Amino acid sequence: MKKIIVFVLVTTMGFFAQNVQAQKVEMETSEEKIEVLKARKDEVVELEKKALKREVRAIMNRLDKGEITEEKAEELKKEVAEKRALNIENRIAVLDNQIALLERNGVWVADVASDSKVVNKIINRRKNRKPEHYRRTRSDFVFAFGLNNTLADGRSLDDSPYRIGGSRFAELGWAWTTRVFEDSGWLRVKYGFSFQFNGLKLENDQFFVRDGDMTVLQEFDRSLDKSKLRIDNLVFPVHFEFGPSRRKEKGDDVSFSTHNKFKIGLGGYAGFNIGTVQKLKFDNDEGDKVKQKSRGGLNTNNLVYGLSGYLGYDNIGIYVKYDLNPVFKDNLVDERNISLGLRFDLD
Structure with a gap:
């Protein structure tokens, strides 16, 4: 029981x-x-x-x-x-x-x-469903080009030994853009990697030579058709990007578009020098065209870092970058590279 x-x-x-x-x-x-x-x-x-x-x-x-x-x-x-x-x-x-x-x-x-x-x-x-902030990142192909030169203490661009129009730069890279806030796209972080090619075209038949620990300019023994130094860098830029955006919804996907919008990017970059090339072109005693190309040996800085920014609309903008490191390591007067041109962010 x-x-x-x-x-x-x-x-x-x-x-x-x-x-x-x-x-x-x-x-x-x-x-x-x-x-x-x-x-x-x-x-x-x-x-x-x-x-x-x-x-x-x-x-x-x-x-x-x-x-x-x-x-x-x-x-x-x-x-x-x-x-x-x-x-x-x-x-x-x-x-x-x-x-x-x-x-x-x-x-x-x-x-x-x-x-x-x-x-x-x-x-x-x-x-x-994925939360709205899941799709916070997009990627772009970055392309920039324009004029290049250097700034030095006590010397203006008018006194520069480099041709203003003949010294140019180019940049190719890939960047990712991540918005900072979940439900707003007005502030983004743009980061990635780029290959920078900074060119300096010399005037008055001059070229670069190594003098001990320093790199100096010297006059060539004959007329030069071309005298150019190119410095190649691999850098990793980071910018804070400001500007309006438009919310877009497609099914369960939510994103913020900056197409046809103004934007400002402020930041910098750091990386490494991956190559230095000096090119000379002249006529020899027989009147034949001679091209000389030498790599390295000019005591350029291996570490590259600087400030950069852009002001743009949609996918095109004005771009400026300035190296905080001197071009050459132990020169008496430090020269720092500066570039100004156009930038394209193509998604």
Whole structure:
């Protein structure tokens, strides 16, 4: 007899515990479904508005083709507008009734909520969808070119030994842009890697030579058709980019576009010198064209770092960069490279 009583008590308690847990789960599910139903009211309005636009567009196309008169077009537009307004009113009333039943009873009434399967699909999709901030990063191909020269203490660009128009730079690289805030795109971090090619074209038949630890200019023993130094660097730029953006939604994907927007980028770069080439071109005693090319040996700095910035619209902008490191290591007067040109960020 005691065994029977114990069995009944255990069974009853187990049933009671399962029932309490089921009610708890049902209550949590009901609260979640209420939240989804409220969100669906906005979705209903948006869907009906989009449908109305499509119908009005179709009516206007018929009018443009001469299939109907202007009076008929106005009549049809009025009809579809009234239909869509009633659709919104009726569908929202159904949702309001479902919400009221859930709030009052705490359970899902399947025979009244005829689209409960749809709601459950929405719940599952929202649980599994990527959060909006997941797609915070995009990538661009970076290309820049323009004029190049150096700045030195006590010397202006007018006194520079390098040709203003003949000294040029180019930059090729890849950059990633990540917005700082989840739901706003006005501040971004742009980072990546670039190959910089800084050229210095010498005037007055001069070229660079190594004099002990220093690199100095020396006059060539004949007229030079060309005298140019090119310094190649691999750098890793980082910029803070400011500017407006436009929110774009496509399905479950949310992004912030800067197309047709102004932007400002401020930052810098650091990296390594990966090559130095000096090119000379002249006529020898026989009148033949001679080209000389020498690599390295001019005591250029191996470590490269500097400041850079750009002001642009859409994918094109004005670009400036300035090396904080001297071009040559142990010269009496430090020269620092400066560049000005155009920058393209092509996604």
